[in-house]
Amino acid sequence: xxxxxxxxxxxxxxxxxxxxxxxxxxxxxxxxxxxxxxxxxxxxxxxxxxxxxxxxxxxxxxxxxxxxxxxxxxxxxxxxxxxxxxxxxxxxxxxxxxxxxxxxxxxxxxxxxxxxxxxxxxxxxxxxxxxxxxxxxxxxxxxxxxxxxxxxxxxxxxxxxxxxxxxxxxxxxxxxxxxxxxxxx
Amino acid sequence: xxxxxxxxxxxxxxxxxxxxxxxxxxxxxxxxxxxxxxxxxxxxxxxxxxxxxxxxxxxxxxxxxxxxxxxxxxxxxxxxxxxxxxxxxxxxxxxxxxxxxxxxxxxxxxxxxxxxxxxxxxxxxxxxxxxxxxxxxxxxxxxxxxxxxxxxxxxxxxxxxxxxxxxxxxxxxxxxxxxxxxxxx
DNA sequence: ACCTGAACACCGTTCAAGT
DNA sequence: ACCTGAACACCGTTCAAGT
Numbered sequence: 001x002x003x004x005x006x007x008x009x010x011x012x013x014x015x016x017x018x019x020x021x022x023x024x025x026x027x028x029x030x031x032x033x034x035x036x037x038x039x040x041x042x043x044x045x046x047x048x049x050x051x052x053x054x055x056x057x058x059x060x061x062x063x064x065x066x067x068x069x070x071x072x073x074x075x076x077x078x079x080x081x082x083x084x085x086x087x088x089x090x091x092x093x094x095x096x097x098x099x100x101x102x103x104x105x106x107x108x109x110x111x112x113x114x115x116x117x118x119x120x121x122x123x124x125x126x127x128x129x130x131x132x133x134x135x136x137x138x139x140x141x142x143x144x145x146x147x148x149x150x151x152x153x154x155x156x157x158x159x160x161x162x163x164x165x166x167x168x169x170x171x172x173x174x175x176x177x178x179x180x181x182x183x184x185x
Numbered sequence: 186x187x188x189x190x191x192x193x194x195x196x197x198x199x200x201x202x203x204x205x206x207x208x209x210x211x212x213x214x215x216x217x218x219x220x221x222x223x224x225x226x227x228x229x230x231x232x233x234x235x236x237x238x239x240x241x242x243x244x245x246x247x248x249x250x251x252x253x254x255x256x257x258x259x260x261x262x263x264x265x266x267x268x269x270x271x272x273x274x275x276x277x278x279x280x281x282x283x284x285x286x287x288x289x290x291x292x293x294x295x296x297x298x299x300x301x302x303x304x305x306x307x308x309x310x311x312x313x314x315x316x317x318x319x320x321x322x323x324x325x326x327x328x329x330x331x332x333x334x335x336x337x338x339x340x341x342x343x344x345x346x347x348x349x350x351x352x353x354x355x356x357x358x359x360x361x362x363x364x365x366x367x368x369x370x
Numbered sequence: 371a372c373c374t375g376a377a378c379a380c381c382g383t384t385c386a387a388g389t
Numbered sequence: 390a391c392c393t394g395a396a397c398a399c400c401g402t403t404c405a406a407g408t
Contacts (some may be wrong), residue, residue: 048401161345375404385397386396
């Protein structure tokens with residue numbers, strides 16, 4: 001075993017990663033979600049190749065930029081597991097999810113664009129957090145849901161609508177889904 | 186009035202347009218929906234700027250390439266207006282629409298990407314053909330549909346799912362929508 | 371082990387010059 | 390009126406050289 005093999009990243013490396021994320025957040029807000037990598041790297045004060053190594057794909061960078069927001073969304077889901085009405089809780093969360101996706105349209109599309117091989121650890125982490133939150137909410141609401149409906153179905157319909165149309169219309173569609181997937185009782 | 190003002194396009198112009206569409210169809214099939222414009226122009230034997238003038242935006246070119254297929258889809262919708270069961274007819278058409286969108290993912294996304302100003306006559310024609318077909322099918326099925334559901338809602342949910350996930354999953358979701366949006370009777 | 375920035379390749383877009 | 394193809398600009402990606 002070489003002496004360094006179990007150490008974390010070098011100090012400058014992790015500092016650069018943090019700078020890149022901060023710079024990306026700024027630039028994306030200013031110039032839109034398809035801002036050039038060069039601009040972000042320059043803003044962070046690092047070489048462009050450094051950006052590319054830390055975040056090999058655009059989706060990775062977006063995941064990193066929105067990590068806090070995603071964590072908050074998943075926390076909110078966990079708290080909603082304690083809410084009195086399971087179906088209310090599920091759709092309240094789906095509504096928030098829809099708004100989230102609508103403003104991160106680029107990330108949602110990047111997610112479906114990425115060919116399977118190119119998917120990254122960072123990317124998987126993000127995906128797993130969202131799906132596990134949805135799964136738990138759906139499990140709890142299960143008695144009031146139609147049998148065939150899965151958590152993945154709801155996520156796909158909501159994010160598809162959110163990525164395709166505006167936030168307002170997407171939210172309306174999610175509300176419309178609710179009466180569609182719940183059972184009569 | 187100048188002598189030419191009411192004539193059609195020059196012979197070489199319309200011949201070039203036809204060649205470009207044919208070349209685009211080939212190249213897109215070979216190299217995927219994001220094939221380079223230069224390649225298509227070279228295949229057609231025309232200058233790249235000629236391609237760009239005939240089809241200012243990528244969506245325009247895709248609309249032209251798939252024009253026949255879209256026409257067939259709308260014809261099918263019109264014929265389904267004669268089918269005995271209005272709801273069956275509507276969802277049979279939505280299913281075909283879903284398959285169509287799933288294989289033309291690039292076009293669906295281009296449609297939502299295009300900023301309003303850049304939308305072209307050709308693009309509008311395409312959009313209008315689809316929505317008017319859906320409208321007529323929904324009108325006929327209206328008595329069996331929940332009041333709040335519009336044709337646009339169904340198109341958005343179906344195309345959102347189709348563009349986001351695979352064709353198979355999207356079709357499942359459309360089938361799932363059916364029991365959601367129809368009334369008990 | 372990580373960083374740098376220049377170099378490369380690719381592609382959309384425009385434009386002056388042709389017919 | 391329409392076409393041509395070269396020129397321009399931009400940007401993702403890679404790589405040899407540094408520390």
